[in-house]
Amino acid sequence: MMDILMYLFETYIHSENELNVNQDELEQELLRAGFRQDEVYKALNWLEDLAALQSEDASQNIATSSATSIRIYSDQEQQRIDTRCRGFILFLEQIGVLSAELREMVIDRVMGLETADLQLDDLKWIILMVLFNVPGNENAYTTMEELLYSTDHGILH
Known part of the structure; x- marks a missing residue:
């Protein structure tokens, strides 16, 4: 799964490419790149969970010290x-x-x-x-x- 996350980060985030593709297109691109479907789903879910950490409800559950x-x-x-x-x-x-x-x-x-x-x-x-x-x-x-x-x-x- 780390390979997929790094691929996405370098392809879309760390380059000039826009991440304006929908999830189905992104999934198909990753499958064409040779990644396994179950790993693609896990990586996309991981990214969704990362984005969800920014929500107000999620940030209230994060302990501060x-x-x-x-x-x-x-x-x-x-x-x-x-x-x-x-x-x-x-x-x-x-x-x-x-x-x-x-x-x-x-x-x-x-x-x-x-x-x-x-x-x-x-x-x-x-x-x-x-x-x-x-x-x-x-x-x-x-x-x-x-x-x-x-x-x-x-x-x-």
């Missing part, structure tokens, strides 16, 4: 999000790329992937998609994009 609090991950979250990925999320919070609300959106979308093999690069793409999808985070998006495309790995994982 003070600057001095720390996120405790559930057992399920710890199984899906390894120590390295959790450390990266914390790092992004500390440098101001992710707020507590955005962090919760990222965790929600990671848990929505239905995969046990989340890699750090996958997490970075998810964070980029969340930041792109939530208005008012242009600076955070730019910083995350630089982290994603940076060839100098230095101290950043």
Whole structure:
């Protein structure tokens, strides 16, 4: 499913192409590109759930915290999000790329992937998609994009 999400993001969001196609056309394009139908449905549902996180009702269900609090991950979250990925999320919070609300959106979308093999690069793409999808985070998006495309790995994982 990550391959489909990355394909869509790079094809429509990260390029000049418009995402004005209807879901049936988009589904057909993905099938022609060689993606399996069940994975296409999962990816499109994942994107719908991401968009739904912006609604007022959904945002009220996302916990917020003070600057001095720390996120405790559930057992399920710890199984899906390894120590390295959790450390990266914390790092992004500390440098101001992710707020507590955005962090919760990222965790929600990671848990929505239905995969046990989340890699750090996958997490970075998810964070980029969340930041792109939530208005008012242009600076955070730019910083995350630089982290994603940076060839100098230095101290950043």
